[in-house]
Amino acid sequence: MSSLSHFTPLLRKPFSISISVSRREFLLLLLPFCALTVHHPPIVDIPADDIFNKPLEAYETALRNHGPVIGVRRKGRLEYILGREYTKYLFADDKNLSFEEGVATVLNLRFILAIRGGKFFKDVDRLVASGMIPRIEGITNRIFPIFMKHATGLVNDGRQRGEHVDFFAHAHHSIAESMLTVVMGEQYVNDQHLSIIEDMAHDIANMTGIYQNLSYFARTFPWLWRIANWTRIIFGTLLYRYFFVLGPHIWRELRHNTFVPLSRSEKEHDSDEPLLHFMGRMFAREDGTVSVADTLWSACLVLSLIFASVHQTAVVAVWVMYELAARPSYIPAIQDELMAIVEPQADGTHHLSYESLRNARYLDSFIREVMRLKGDTLGVCRQTVQDTPMGDYVIPKGHLVIPMASLSHRSTEYHGEDAELFDGFRWVEENQPAVMVSPAYFPFGLNRWACPGRVLAVAEMKMIALTILSLAHPILEGGKYTVVDPLNITSVQPAGKLFLSPLAQPLI
Numbered sequence: 287m288s289s290l291s292h293f294t295p296l297l298r299k300p301f302s303i304s305i306s307v308s309r310r311e312f313l314l315l316l317l318p319f320c321a322l323t324v325h326h327p328p329i330v331d332i333p334a335d336d337i338f339n340k341p342l343e344a345y346e347t348a349l350r351n352h353g354p355v356i357g358v359r360r361k362g363r364l365e366y367i368l369g370r371e372y373t374k375y376l377f378a379d380d381k382n383l384s385f386e387e388g389v390a391t392v393l394n395l396r397f398i399l400a401i402r403g404g405k406f407f408k409d410v411d412r413l414v415a416s417g418m419i420p421r422i423e424g425i426t427n428r429i430f431p432i433f434m435k436h437a438t439g440l441v442n443d444g445r446q447r448g449e450h451v452d453f454f455a456h457a458h459h460s461i462a463e464s465m466l467t468v469v470m471g472e473q474y475v476n477d478q479h480l481s482i483i484e485d486m487a488h489d490i491a492n493m494t495g496i497y498q499n500l501s502y503f504a505r506t507f508p509w510l511w512r513i514a515n516w517t518r519i520i521f522g523t524l525l526y527r528y529f530f531v532l533g534p535h536i537w538r539e540l541r542h543n544t545f546v547p548l549s550r551s552e553k554e555h556d557s558d559e560p561l562l563h564f565m566g567r568m569f570a571r572e573d574g575t576v577s578v579a580d581t582l583w584s585a586c587l588v589l590s591l592i593f594a595s596v597h598q599t600a601v602v603a604v605w606v607m608y609e610l611a612a613r614p615s616y617i618p619a620i621q622d623e624l625m626a627i628v629e630p631q632a633d634g635t636h637h638l639s640y641e642s643l644r645n646a647r648y649l650d651s652f653i654r655e656v657m658r659l660k661g662d663t664l665g666v667c668r669q670t671v672q673d674t675p676m677g678d679y680v681i682p683k684g685h686l687v688i689p690m691a692s693l694s695h696r697s698t699e700y701h702g703e704d705a706e707l708f709d710g711f712r713w714v715e716e717n718q719p720a721v722m723v724s725p726a727y728f729p730f731g732l733n734r735w736a737c738p739g740r741v742l743a744v745a746e747m748k749m750i751a752l753t754i755l756s757l758a759h760p761i762l763e764g765g766k767y768t769v770v771d772p773l774n775i776t777s778v779q780p781a782g783k784l785f786l787s788p789l790a791q792p793l794i
């Protein structure tokens with residue numbers, strides 16, 4: 287019997303977080319004294335085919351049969367998977383379970399932790415949380431016309447060709463242009479820069495292994511695949527295009543201007559300031575200049591921001607549009623809502639401000655329901671930085687720990703008896719917007735490291751959906767789509783032929 291097992295009944299009770307965490311700390315103190323008898327979680331062998339083709343059933347069955355903490359080997363790595371009851375501990379315990387270590391491991395970016403005192407994630411977080419989100423009103427005003435322009439082009443294109451549209455390319459392109467505008471300013475938006483941003487977002491997605499599950503070679507020889515992939519991307523897109531083409535502009539903006547350091551600046555919320563100038567203020571020295579090292583670092587931060595913001599939002603926007611097309615009965619209420627919130631302008635055009643997007647409650651609820659039920663399995667993760675007690679077990683240091691999202695997102699204890707049922711408007715009266723995370727709903731993560739860009743992400747998804755619905759009716763061939771990578775729902779868009787049937791009279 288485990289020497290820790292006499293604590294087990296206590297840990298199984300539904301303690302408040304503060305009590306349970308202190309118990310876990312107590313257990314940690316005991317660890318050195320009972321190191322010889324600690325129990326590691328059972329290692330469960332799940333065939334690779336099941337992991338990649340039906341992960342939800344495979345992992346849920348394994349957790350049901352072997353307990354709520356199990357070890358599973360995937361792509362040559364031993365990972366620990368948690369059932370619903372332990373998920374909240376994972377998010378609460380920032381000391382033992384590191385977000386930065388975990389994400390760096392999963393994205394194949396461990397070297398980033400060794401640079402600049404390991405401040406990479408904190409800097410990106412600050413950029414988004416302080417440089418973008420406080421300016422969300424101004425940002426929305428600047429980028430809404432971009433979404434409207436591309437939606438009009440897409441619907442016209444679909445009509446002229448009489449064919450289905452590439453909705454992922456549309457979402458990716460619109461978001462990339464928006465981000466280029468927000469990060470560098472309107473004057474830098476041109477076809478060449480846009481194609482670099484788009485290719486970079488795509489390549490980094492590739493580099494981090496997002497499409498790895500889809501390739502037999504990558505799944506079977508992960509190390510060889512990583513080396514080949516990295517070499518191609520670093521010497522191709524990254525150096526040749528990003529650093530040599532966009533790099534000089536970033537250099538000029540940061541090195542040829544002087545900035546009032548953020549600590550002294552009075553205009554904290556200048557809504558028209560490109561993010562690059564916010565970076566200038568963030569890294570400005572006392573004399574207002576930005577050092578060479580900080581300029582190069584800023585170029586890297588821009589790169590990671592492009593990846594974090596473009597790819598995933600585009601993928602989830604596809605999920606939302608495909609679900610709307612697959613469930614057309616929800617569309618009239620969302621179109622009515624659009625008519626109620628849209629702001630007619632003096633020049634005859636229509637605008638959607640951040641405030642009006644916030645009032646799109648039916649669409650917001652629909653987005654939340656899509657994100658809850660689209661089938662997330664192993665999405666967010668942490669890595670143990672020391673041996674970490676979890677229930678009856680101790681998870682050894684240096685391993686990824688991943689909550690099984692479906693067990694929380696579809697839990698009847700959290701969401702009621704009809705938890706599995708898709709009810710697109712269930713959140714309208716509940717007052718739980720799509721950005722509000724909890725142990726019951728964490729597609730944007732939870733607690734300290736919850737996605738800092740989720741307010742912008744949801745606003746962009748709303749702009750993408752509403753601009754299309756104002757012009758056309760989305761129809762999926764056969765009324766269905768297929769899930770391409772069931773293990774990577776959030777990062778790989780579903781497949782299906784989407785047609786946009788133009789409305790007789792555009793709504794806006």
Ligand code: HEM
Nearest residue numbers: 411594595598599602666729730731732735736737739743
């Ligand atoms: C639908 C789109 C998006 C989804 C589903 C998403 C999801 C996530 C998730 C799950 C995490 C990790 C949270 C955790 O482990 O607790 C994360 C982190 C992060 N996200 Fe997002 N995200 C989205 C869009 C965005 C956008 C638009 C931005 C930037 C404007 C952004 C910036 C970041 C950053 C910088 C982090 C790192 C964590 C931090 O710095 O605190 N994300 N996101």
